[in-house]
Amino acid sequence: MALLEAPPRGTDAQPPRRGLFDGRIGSVEVLAVVLVLLVVFRSRVADLLSGPQMSTWTTVFVSVMLQATPFLVFGVALSAVIAVFVPRSFWAKALPKHPALAVPVASCAGVILPGCECGSVPIAGSLIRRGVTPAAALAFLLAAPAINPIVLTATAIAFPGKPGMVVARAVVSLIVAMVMGWLWIRLGKAEWIRMPARPELDGLSKPRAFWAACRHDIIHAGGFLALGAAAAATINVVVPERWMLTVADQPVLSVLVLALLAVLLSICSEADAFVAASLSQFSLTARLAFLVVGPMVDLKLISMQAGVFGRRFAARFAPTTFLVGVGLAGLYGWLFL
Template structure:
């Protein structure tokens, strides 16, 4: 035992030498940056030639145009939605809604027209409404309508479609109809065991300033990332996908509507920016692009994950497919009448 302790003391006094050559080849940030700069200098010729190709020039033009047009609306929407989520108590909505659930659904749906907020903010707000006693049907109607028909989204749609002002009305009408119909459908067929009581919000218990900036940072990082992905996808469709393929898809009304509806689910673009992506898809009809604008704010990949996390997976696997089918159907009917 004494020999062991003595050996431990001797080992602690003298540092154990590292194997030869390990420190010399350790990769740190300075070395990585140096290697990156060397590679960029050596490869600047091929990179410059690739970027000067007509396909890349067209890609960058569409990408930058979508980003520049959409970013101001995205930032404004995130700021306003964070302010509403933090400074407007959920009890206000409970007091403002009618006592009868059937009447509370359209009132909650119309509330989305005056309360700016993206879909990233509407899910926690709807969770707070359910947690504080609002009927789930009304909360779900608000969840679907708020990111689709609020003033920021409608203004962005008007800017994105300057030659088609009827697109703003069509988006408003179709989105509100879907939101109210899903609320009434849940009121009729929904079951309490399908809807898990939502947990408390992550920012509850903090100061209002910390909660506001925390919500802003979260939404900007999340929505901004999906905006970049959406802009890249729109630029790729315009510049890389053969024109004949898009024309073939656009020439078939059913295929074009379903293609853009599925694309809206996959791209998961924030509602403040999706109008500019839809406007760039000029090969498709206005009705197909309307389906893109109605489906996207109501059900996409990130929304499915957020709804499952807030209300439970059992709710999401029932609510999302029904919302998708109803949104496509209402978009087609609204487009046939207004577009």
């Protein structure tokens, strides 16, 4: 009976040690199985990696990453400088008091904020907390990632010999931002916006806050860039050429497909021009829709907007921005491209 007695109080009962084959599968077991499979099928894996499709995939992926990474790093650094060292009250003082006039001014102010959409969402939230009218803050949110000098320079390099794409991206993005700001004045409701605090940089010295902002943005934006580059490379390799050509030959369908692709890929605005340039089978109008919609509506932005402004806001703002962006990009491309 002594063997069945509970351990005395004050002593820790040691849990039984689990054996290697106790029925639970962990990361070590998964790694072991993967290594065994690689050894067993090493010849087939070698053939796959050395094949022409994998070579094409690697070429597209590496080229997109190499072209986009300098702009991503530079944009994140400058965005952190502005977010940390420029007083937030500056934006409220610089904008007109009338909401309808503040919208175009806030939209054009995006030119002086070199950064990606990941930084524009919290900045727009801080603008609203500082008393800026929501319409102006939302117009700034949409315009800043699309018309700042870093993004436009990257677009010019990604589309050499096509300055019209740079102008088109700047003009259409600016118009979309202003239209959405004016629509908010007309149709928006204050209760749709919920503003939580953003304390992650509070209490830090400015140098520490700067590096913290850089680390946060580069990890998130760099990860999405790698995913976007991989997706672009996969599209170039996996999707049959005839399918791409079939979609590309349909003017309306191609615009919608690339706009939806921009939402799904969630590429940082400093890098999306290089991905768009790689989709050369599509028309300039379709690629313009990709460049306009991507910095304004994508999966990471929708989640960030829901976290900063609330789900009710994101559920209304994101679909409306998508429709306005696709419509204006298609109209501009039909008229001028």
